[in-house]
Amino acid sequence: MLEYLFNPLKFIPNEYETTIYDIDFKRLYDEGKRLIISDLDNTLISYREKMPTKELLEFKQNLKDMGFEIVICSNNHKKRVKSFCEAFGVPCxxxxxxxxxxxxxxALKKARKAYGINYTKDMVVEIGDQLLTDQFASTRYKLYTIMVRNLDPKTEIxxxxxxxxxxxxxxKRIKRKYPDLYEEKLSRYVGEKIAR
Ligand SMILES: [Mg+2]
Structure with missing residues (x-):
């Protein structure tokens, strides 16, 4: 069980991009992706912010125009998540x-209901800023995962x-055991993490 829990392969995302705005959604659409399950804190907005930014609202509109829908899946409490999602206009x-x-x-269930589309797991892209929560959950749930850098590390709880x-x-463990995978999927993340 412990070996399973700490299997480092479960922590490796499919892709890494610095921010959500750097993700190549056009390619993901061509690959059949249609639904985005996104983390909230430090992925879409920092802990300092409560409401979607103008940039984020435009981002959502662009995704909609492309044929994507969004659902938020957050570990944070009801009040913060619900008020953000009402303003953002997505289920959560x-x-x-x-x-x-x-x-x-x-989240997948809520999206199916809200958008009236029977999304399957292979249509989903998960986005989040934490290896231990977002990525670990999503790889085990067999979703395609994209890791982004946390927006504001100073505000982390x-x-x-x-x-x-x-x-x-x-x-470190991934680097030691799977150097090639580390190089391909995570070295940029680690480099940017150290650089700031
Ligand atoms: Mg987060």
Whole structure:
């Protein structure tokens, strides 16, 4: 069980991009992706912000025009997640308890209901800024995962800072055991993390 939990392969995202705005959604659409399950804090907005930014609203409109829909899956509490998602105009799951997969399952269900499309897992792209919660949950739930850099590391709460310490350990382990995969999927993330 422990070996399974700490299998470093479960922490490797399919792609890494610095921000959500750098992701090649055109290609993802061509590959059959239609639904985005996104984390909220430090992926779409920082902890300092409460509402979607103008840039984010434009981003959502562009995605809609392309043929994507969005659902938010966040570990944060109801009040913050719900008020953000009402303003953003997308369905959401709060208190998702990632790295457990229940929140993602719920998000997929909510998206099917809200958009009237029977999304399958292979149509989903998951986006998040944490290896230990977002990526770990999503790879186990067998979703295509994209890791982004956290928007504002100074605002991370204590649980996240604790997770980041573990994350560093896991990153080292991946580098040691799977140097090629590390180079391909994670070295840019680590480089940008150290650089700031
Ligand atoms: Mg986050």
């Amino acid at each position: 799951v709060w208190s998702a308890h990632k790295p457990f997969v229940g929140g993602l399952r719920k 204590w649980t996240t800072r604790f997770n980041r310490r573990l994350e560093n350990k896991i990153l």
